[in-house]
Amino acid sequence: MNKSAITMIDYGASNIRSAQKAFEYIGAEVVLTEDPEVVRKADRLVLPGVGAFGSGMAGLRQRHLPEAIHEAIQRGVPFLGICVGMQLLFDESDEMGLHQGLGLIHGRVTRFPLHNSSFLIPNLKIPHMGWNQLEPAWEHPLLAGVKRGDYTYFVHSYYCDPAAATAVLAWTDYGFPFAAIVAQDNIYGLQFHPEKSQSIGLRILQNFLQT
Amino acid sequence: MLAKRIIPCLDVKDGRVVKGINFVELRDAGDPVEQAKVYDQAGADELVFLDITATHEARQTVIDLARAVAEQVFIPFTIGGGIRTVDDMRGILRAGADKISINSAAVRQPELISQGAEAFGSQAIVVAIDARRVGNKLAVSSEQLAVSGKRVDAPDSSFIIPHSQFIIPHWEVYVSGGRTATGLDVVAWAVEAERRGAGEILLTSMDADGTQEGYDLELTRAVATAVNIPVIASGGAGTVAHFAQALTVGGADAALAASLFHYKQLTIAEVKAYLVNQGIPVRV
Numbered sequence: 001m002n003k004s005a006i007t008m009i010d011y012g013a014s015n016i017r018s019a020q021k022a023f024e025y026i027g028a029e030v031v032l033t034e035d036p037e038v039v040r041k042a043d044r045l046v047l048p049g050v051g052a053f054g055s056g057m058a059g060l061r062q063r064h065l066p067e068a069i070h071e072a073i074q075r076g077v078p079f080l081g082i083c084v085g086m087q088l089l090f091d092e093s094d095e096m097g098l099h100q101g102l103g104l105i106h107g108r109v110t111r112f113p114l115h116n117s118s119f120l121i122p123n124l125k126i127p128h129m130g131w132n133q134l135e136p137a138w139e140h141p142l143l144a145g146v147k148r149g150d151y152t153y154f155v156h157s158y159y160c161d162p163a164a165a166t167a168v169l170a171w172t173d174y175g176f177p178f179a180a181i182v183a184q185d186n187i188y189g190l191q192f193h194p195e196k197s198q199s200i201g202l203r204i205l206q207n208f209l210q211t
Numbered sequence: 212m213l214a215k216r217i218i219p220c221l222d223v224k225d226g227r228v229v230k231g232i233n234f235v236e237l238r239d240a241g242d243p244v245e246q247a248k249v250y251d252q253a254g255a256d257e258l259v260f261l262d263i264t265a266t267h268e269a270r271q272t273v274i275d276l277a278r279a280v281a282e283q284v285f286i287p288f289t290i291g292g293g294i295r296t297v298d299d300m301r302g303i304l305r306a307g308a309d310k311i312s313i314n315s316a317a318v319r320q321p322e323l324i325s326q327g328a329e330a331f332g333s334q335a336i337v338v339a340i341d342a343r344r345v346g347n348k349l350a351v352s353s354e355q356l357a358v359s360g361k362r363v364d365a366p367d368s369s370f371i372i373p374h375s376q377f378i379i380p381h382w383e384v385y386v387s388g389g390r391t392a393t394g395l396d397v398v399a400w401a402v403e404a405e406r407r408g409a410g411e412i413l414l415t416s417m418d419a420d421g422t423q424e425g426y427d428l429e430l431t432r433a434v435a436t437a438v439n440i441p442v443i444a445s446g447g448a449g450t451v452a453h454f455a456q457a458l459t460v461g462g463a464d465a466a467l468a469a470s471l472f473h474y475k476q477l478t479i480a481e482v483k484a485y486l487v488n489q490g491i492p493v494r495v
Binding site for chain 1 (some may be wrong): 286
């Protein structure tokens with residue numbers, strides 16, 4: 001069992017219990033915190049997320065967490081954002097008004113196009129909900145044991161559109177390819193819910209513990 | 212590609228599974244966590260727990276169930292049955308369930324759908340509809356189709372049945388475990404549920420349920436084409452082909468079954484192998 005410790009950021013907006021339990025299940029010790037000092041000193045950070053981008057960002061600001069997260073990342077601490085936690089890594093989102101994000105990865109978060117809005121994109125349901133396949137863009141330790149076409153569980157209406165395609169570690173197709181996993185130096189983001197993606201999800205979390 | 216989902220449904224009472232998989236190797240067949248683990252390993256894409264506990268006082272047991280399952284099983288799961296308030300929803304979702312499903316309470320208080328969607332997001336709110344076929348013509352007036360004071364338009368009167376053999380199937384919403392007719396048209400109610408913020412429709416055909424003669428494909432298709440949210444077909448699965456039909460002809464995004472899986476008449480692996488063969492995308 002891996003005895004790695006992770007610090008999970010509790011910023012009010014999210015139901016983080018499942019993500020915590022998944023890390024505990026694979027043998028990690030989880031410290032839940034909303035204290036910027038604890039975040040500054042953490043060895044490994046996870047930003048989970050369920051909820052809206054704007055309220056997530058507000059929750060981080062209220063607790064003076066954005067500066068602490070920036071400092072930790074500059075120190076080289078491995079950082080994993082999950083779902084909305086991944087989206088918050090970007091510059092901005094247009095979910096219910098325009099909101100500034102953490103700006104750690106350049107790009108924006110935008111809504112899946114409404115059905116019938118384009119002849120090029122088939123009539124797809126929003127949210128994108130269910131099991132969909134990963135298309136890894138390059139080899140990376142985070143994807144050890146993960147094959148092309150493996151399924152993970154998604155629930156989201158907005159997706160990340162990185163300024164540089166090189167930030168995308170794996171794509172998923174939902175009418176068009178979007179970023180399912182981003183990786184930039186020590187910063188990682190998962191659009192799907194690894195805590196709900198059975199053995200593949202747990203494997204990716206385990207890989208993160210070893211990065 | 213987004214996969215079509217296969218979902219086993221487990222009945223629970225007082226926090227114990229009363230209708231679930233019949234495995235001799237299970238140490239405790241009533242333990243929801245053991246049941247969930249078996250189905251997780253068997254390839255279930257998602258689980259539905261239907262709480263049939265009679266008393267409202269026993270709510271805590273279903274919260275404990277959600278917590279126990281979320282600690283050990285890492286696929287999405289829904290809990291339904293007896294949920295009447297936003298607080299009921301909150302307790303279950305906070306404990307680790309991904310979705311809650313509401314049925315009778317949603318018909319009695321449609322605003323419960325929007326309140327739940329606002330508080331937890333549409334993706335967490337499943338509206339379950341029990342449907343019964345009421346013949347080939349509209350059996351209720353447009354007044355009876357009114358949903359919670361808002362009139363739902365009856366089919367355009369200019370839509371004349373052109374031929375005596377032309378059949379317009381129609382279904383009525385039933386509540387209270389299928390005991391009470393509501394006069395609501397199923398398709399109209401599904402559209403209303405979506406408008407109010409439901410993220411998914413769990414559609415059970417009371418006519419097909421228990422027959423193992425196949426899903427009601429007309430019903431499934433009627434609802435799936437009327438809404439733009441996922442539809443889970445339920446009731447009537449008996450063969451692998453029935454699943455394929457529900458997911459193609461029926462237009463459903465997911466297919467649910469209970470007894471068929473519990474009594475191992477079919478395994479999820481058998482169903483999925485067949486679907487793969489038919490070119491239907493599933494997670495294997």
